Amino acid sequence: MNSKRIRLWDLPTRLFHWSLVLCVAAAVISGQVGGKWIDWHGKIGLAIVGLVAFRLAWGLLGSTYARFAQFFPTPGRIKAYLSGQWRGEGHNPLGALSVFGLLGVLGVQLLTGLVANDDIAFRGPLYDLVGNDWSNRLSGLHHLLANVLIALVVLHLAAIAFYGHVKKKKLLKPMLTGWKDDGEGESATGGGIVALVVALLFAAAAVYGASGAWLPEPPPPPPAAETPSW
């Protein structure tokens, strides 16, 4: 097969990816440091809600290789890949497992983080939806899964290094430029401006939902609720 330069990752996918890198790094650090950074941790979490929601929409509406159906790791595809039979562009079936694994763990981190508390002075914006008992339990899960997330990121980086050094496939450059020099498939198509706008609207709606801005305002302290002056 003759190889040619193909368009692999569209711009929204790449912007999503690198924004996620920055935000997850910032979330991990701010979460570990705590103190006054915990409020930033919450804000960064909301940003990641937007990013992940965008990616979910883009997995349906985006261009060829950004679509979940294109790289969904079915058992058949994984088997074919492991026995060297798989041919294709974009995420290979094992890489696809990593993509869904990362998105899945991130998703749980977002949901648990939104209702978490730190037993100090931080509560996630949706804390009131679940109450204290569940918040405590889910905060525990949030702490635990942070380690799983870090492990998945390390695996992701190790896999890129493995492909670069052992299999001689440069995965980094296409994620930066969008182009793959020795492609064997077709350039990506689809994911036009309308799809982008829809995905962005979906992301904005997700951030709004996660922010808890829609929750009924705690009733303004009525003058009747006056408490003793001591």
Place this chain on the structure above:
Amino acid sequence: MKSKLLLSLLAATLASSAMAQVKPEDAIKFRQSGYGFMAWNMGRIKMNVEGGNFNKEEVIKAANAIQAIANSGMGALYLPGTDKGKGWEETRAKSNIWTDKEKMGKVATDFVREANEMAKVAAGGDAAAVGNQLGKLSGTCKGCHDDFKAKR
């Protein structure tokens, strides 16, 4: 005569029980009450820093309450074996509180120091400084929670 003896025996029993250590179950309750009460006051300070209408008096009350609890010698409530047991709820104190003494001592001292500083800064009445010190103080809470408080 007999009743007098009985009375003095009773008095002696009462006196010795008053001297005795607090019961484990109560110790756990008092601990949890202390942290819960501090949480209320941490939230109060935070609200004043974030809300845009900083009420110096409120912050001073809250900071003084935290300082008082921090300096109350809560270590006395950490009776050996009370990493298990139920106060208001099941305790989340981890057993390394009693074994990793050096580190535990350090996080406790850090906390008391920042709580004292919090009271000082609160008296100054500068909202930005209060916010900053609240961050430092929360950091010392976390310092203990990370290693010595069980996750659920």
